[in-house]
Amino acid sequence: MKFVLYTSVLNQEHYDVMAVPAIVRTARTENSIHGITGVLLFDGLNFTQYFEGEEETVDVLWHNIQRDKRHKNIIVVLTGHQEGRLYDEWGMGYIDISDNEIDIESCISAADFSVDTFKQTISRLDVE
Numbered sequence: 001m002k003f004v005l006y007t008s009v010l011n012q013e014h015y016d017v018m019a020v021p022a023i024v025r026t027a028r029t030e031n032s033i034h035g036i037t038g039v040l041l042f043d044g045l046n047f048t049q050y051f052e053g054e055e056e057t058v059d060v061l062w063h064n065i066q067r068d069k070r071h072k073n074i075i076v077v078l079t080g081h082q083e084g085r086l087y088d089e090w091g092m093g094y095i096d097i098s099d100n101e102i103d104i105e106s107c108i109s110a111a112d113f114s115v116d117t118f119k120q121t122i123s124r125l126d127v128e
C-alpha cells in the first residue's frame with residue numbers, strides 16, 4: 001500500500017470553512033469507490049491528511065488534491081509504502097481538532113515521527 005501524509009492551509013481568499021463539509025463528502029464517496037482509507041484533520045484553517053491505497057489510485061488522488069484550489073501551501077510530511085493499511089475502518093475519517101489541545105505540529109516535526117506515532121497521537125480523538 002502506498003500512503004501520503006501532508007499538511008495544507010484552507011484557501012481563505014476564496015473559500016471558507018463551509019467548503020470543508022463538501023470536501024469530506026466527496027472524499028467519503030470517492031474513497032470508498034477507490035479503496036482509499038485515511039483520516040482528515042482540520043482545525044478551522046489547517047488540514048492534515050493521511051491517505052493510503054493502491055499505488056495508482058493514490059497517485060491519481062494526490063494529483064487531484066495538489067491542484068485543488070480550496071487549499072494551498074501543501075507540504076508533504078511523509079510518503080512511502082507499507083504492508084497493509086493503517087486505517088481500514090473508514091473511507092475518510094474526519095476529525096475536527098479546533099477544540100483540541102492536540103499539537104499536530106510538534107507531532108509531525110518530532111525526530112522519531114512515523115505514521116504509527118501519528119496514528120497513536122490522534123487515536124484518542126473523536127472521528128466523525
Ligand SMILES: Cc1cc2nc3c(=O)[nH]c(=O)nc-3n(C[C@H](O)[C@H](O)[C@H](O)COP(=O)(O)O)c2cc1C
Pocket residue numbers: 008023026027028030031040047049051061064065066068070071092
Ligand atoms: C484538504 C482536501 C482533502 C481532500 N481529500 C480528498 C480525498 O480523500 N478523496 C477525494 O476523492 N478527494 C479529496 N479531495 C478533493 C480532491 O482534491 C478532488 O476535488 C477530488 O478528488 C475530485 O477530483 P476532480 O474534481 O479533479 O475529479 C480533497 C480536497 C482537499 C482540499
